[in-house]
Amino acid sequence: MLKPLRLRTMRLSIVMLLVAGLSEGQAKDEGNEIHMYDLTHEDLADTKVEDNNSGLTKSATTVNQSCEPPIYSVLMELGALRERLSATVRALEETNKKLEASEKNLFALNKTVTELSKVDQGQSKVAFSVAQPLDGTIGPVNVLHPLVYKHVLSNVGGHYNQHTGYFTAPVRGVFYFTFTSFCWGGSEECGGSLYHNGNHKVSWYGRSPNHSLSASNSAILLLQVGDKVNVHLWRNMKISDNGNSYSTFSGFLISHL
Template sequence: MENISVLMVVCLLAGLSECLAGENGNQTQVTEVTNEDVAETSIENDAIHNLNQGFEAPAVLASNSTGTQSRCEPPIYTVLKQLGALEERLSATVRALEETNKKLEASEKKLSALNSTVTELSAEDKGWPRVAFSAALPIDGTIGPADVLYSLVYKNVLSNIGGHYNAHTGYFTAPVRGVYYFSFTSFWWGANPGSCGGSLYKNGNKIVSWYVTNSNHASSGSNSAVLQLQVGDNVNVRLWNNRRISDNTNKYSSFSGFLLFPV
């Protein structure tokens, strides 16, 4: 705004200078006309001409002054008009900046809320127990057939984060109420007549199963499940009656699980 005020003052001074210059020119013209008239007039009429000159000069000056004023008015009007246009543009720019600032403030609020949410989730996540395990059968051969429902014990532990899988019993026990993921794989050489099959059990209840019928060649099967468990619930894999399962150092038959999230 200070720049606009300075510009207005400069323009007004320029207009006044132009007006003064025009007025000086007009006064010189009046003087020249008056001297020329005096030179051509006879001595006898000096008094009359001097008298007339005294009356005519103000009229000429008045006429020239009016003309000068009319010539000064258009530039000043144009400058004021331009200044008004500049002021409108400046006001529009200020309004646009204010709108931008409002949008930025809204974005900052959203970002702050998002950061707060992430912080809360991180804090909750820090309280989550780390639960995950994976184990394989320890045999180099075949288990079965057995005439009972046989609980498989995966003693070859690959990982047991949190220590909630028991390598002596083959049971996983839930440490917290939450949603868990479990998977298991099975393998059978298939050299002898028979079949391979079993199930994933939760607290002694069958959940999902696998089954491979009589075959003269090696076969494999697998399955998985997402379970919601309470604290103390247990999960294990059991071989069906009169079924077989095989493994060797390649670890074909495995049992794995981990906590997805607490609830």
């Protein structure tokens, strides 16, 4: 009787243990399901938030992209700006060239004005005109005779010497000289020359047994400061006048150098 009772008791214990195990396992499974359900719900909520945030980010990105100009438009504007800048630089360079040319022209003009101002101030004014004051004839003489024109018509600058008959150049420049002679009819031959520093340059000559005659000549000479110019009567020649100033000697400065 004991054995069957023990066996039955063991069987009952095993059944209870199985029932208890199943109950515990079911309870664990239900706890797990509740926990998983909660996580799934939170996850869904988080997903919705993330989706909302993603939507906001996408919307902000879309707005930013719509506000920003396309890159090719920016490049085109930069290219146009560069062209305008290059054109401005070229225009400034041309303006600088014109200004430099104007400065050179202004410098040359100022130099010319200064030179003209010096001339106006009398620093470079040179001119004279003189004549023989005699009523008669000089010559004939047996030497080359320097003529002294003592009747001074003008002597601008005072560079003609009425006591020696010489003109002395005050500046380096180009000068014009002219001289005339007069001879009574029936006189001997008439002739003379213009001399520069004792060197013959140009001459006049005349001969008329029956009539009076007059002759002249002129020259343009380059003179240095201190050079001397005068007129000489040839040997055995004559020159005449009667106070009417037929025989004259004149000169003036054309341009100083």
